[in-house]
Amino acid sequence: MGHSVRGLAILGSTGSIGRQTLEVVRDLRPRFRVVALAAGHNVTLLEEQAKEFSPQLLWANREADYLHQKTASGIIPARWTPMEEMVAHPDVDIVVVATVGKAGLLPTLAAVGAGKAVALANKEVLVMAGHLVVAEARRHEADLRPVDSEHSAIWQCLWGEDRKNIARIILTGSGGAFRDRTLDELERVTPEQALRHPTWQMGHKITVDSATLLNKGLEAIEAHWLFGVPFDKIEVVLHRESIIHSLVEFCDGSIKAQLGMPDMRLPIQCALTYPQRLPTGRPKRLDLGRLGSLGFSQPDMRRFPCLGLALEAGRRGGAFPAVMAAADEVAVDHFLAGHITFLDIAKVIEATLSAHPGVSDPSLEEVLAADTWARQWAEDWLRAKA
């Protein structure tokens, strides 16, 4: 440890979190070495990243032929390696899972199975298969480190604390693009409006999930698995300014919060440098006196039914969270394509959850089957309604 160079595998390196991870790596040179990079389909950016960081291992999911050939011919001196294999490479100390959707699931299981520290930014991994990932991490003494600003906040508040003293986790959320809209207005909001998040610059799917508040439900499920806290001890509070990133209450009534100007590079850096903190000239300084005030409110479950549906799926457990997440993905796609309204998203999820028979303690295969089933069922239902 100490000042030794840590090897990184970054899965999803061309996405928002992946790119910011590489910014942090640049800032903290020479503390980290990029051993492996994997991306979805942005091979142009992946090639640039490979040139700058010279990883030993490289991979892309789609449109990969071009880069694959360059590695095969030695023009790019990296070995073409699937994600599940690259995460277990002996030079990798920390795996950053910044993929989107279920793409991160198998690589995360492989990484914790190899005892690697995993910096987890892919929500669906724990939502779909938290029970499997946490059990596998425990079995191999692998460290799960959250990258989400909310979970990083909770994690930092727990440093030096005993998790069995947690009385309550309070997840904060900005409230998304539509926090001030009436139910009537929500009937008519457009995809363009949904994509204007008040605080964070993120991908399309997660920005819509922020607008429906489903995102906070996914985060509650993640918090449940990451910190071993039952759902009745997890609350959601809306906080417009996104300065307090989340809070933990302990059994004696003391509450800790982690806060700061919104900047994803901080939680990414925390996950990379843990258990140390490293100085950075980067963050904008929080000036509470100039800020003036921080506002809080209860989420309105009537205007944002997706939050209740996601929490309910989490409480029911088994394959329900996977079904909920898959139905949401289908619904958001159709909303962004203009096929359904914003409020229809909840209807798709609710219908799909109602139709699912339920599987208790599902295996990986059963989770993936539930995901496939839910996508198909939601598509069929939408087609039947259209």
Place this chain on the structure above:
Amino acid sequence: MGHSVRGLAILGSTGSIGRQTLEVVRDLRPRFRVVALAAGHNVTLLEEQAKEFSPQLLWANREADYLHQKTASGIIPARWTPMEEMVAHPDVDIVVVATVGKAGLLPTLAAVGAGKAVALANKEVLVMAGHLVVAEARRHEADLRPVDSEHSAIWQCLWGEDRKNIARIILTGSGGAFRDRTLDELERVTPEQALRHPTWQMGHKITVDSATLLNKGLEAIEAHWLFGVPFDKIEVVLHRESIIHSLVEFCDGSIKAQLGMPDMRLPIQCALTYPQRLPTGRPKRLDLGRLGSLGFSQPDMRRFPCLGLALEAGRRGGAFPAVMAAADEVAVDHFLAGHITFLDIAKVIEATLSAHPGVSDPSLEEVLAADTWARQWAEDWLRAKA
């Protein structure tokens, strides 16, 4: 440790913090045993406390004959023991220093000299002689645990953190009774008005110090000594609701805060149960959503010059903090007696500080001499002005 019973000496047991300490001891029975009680002059209450908690050692500063005789005759089965002696008793594990003014200084030095854990609620101890107390505590590996809500907040935020990573300490303050008064209005405020603190029920001296904001200056000096942080890394921000009790920023830009409904029993309990936390049904649950908002503002140094004077005394170090604190005590007495105006308090402190020649790295005797000198000088100056 674990569930073993911890022995307590409570100095200042009849004051506000002392009484609340005994409430916590009652709540947490049978975790703690009261080995020693000492009070200033409220012997009636001290006798009641002695009957309830059966301490082995007892002491009062004034009007003590009545109780002293009862112990001598065996009616109260406790040994009459001066504070400096009681804190070193082998059955004492934790010394709660809840005395007021310089009364706590010698007993605190004796307690840390005996290697006891000290739960420190007496501000003047560190303000007058922080350099001596911290050095003595280090020498004897004695644990200094803050009881003030602000310092307890900072302390809790530092659990599991490395102190050398502190970038900034942000002390919050309610702003006191006169936070919304103009400078003109402050010319005419009365002692009765000064004693109406918006949040906390406390003694007269500290309530007036809250109204002048001198209290935040004292707290900055305490924080300097408790956490080893230079004054240029200590900030004060006003926070009306007194929910966020203070914050710590780390070198990577991450900020932690400790918060909760105002209740001194929580920091007292933390100092007693550390490094554990114990459940309590006591605290009012914080509901941020219902609370609505938390407000912050910069302290106005023009309306509240005492804050600047106290910080300046802290920065100059040596015996200046002791001189500042002594001059303030004299000035507050005269303000409460109706001899001087609210804004005169700062003038007394400023004049006394200007007149003091300064002593670097003062011994205990020099600190006490500076205290005596400052009281005399301030009295003389006020008499000359009258």
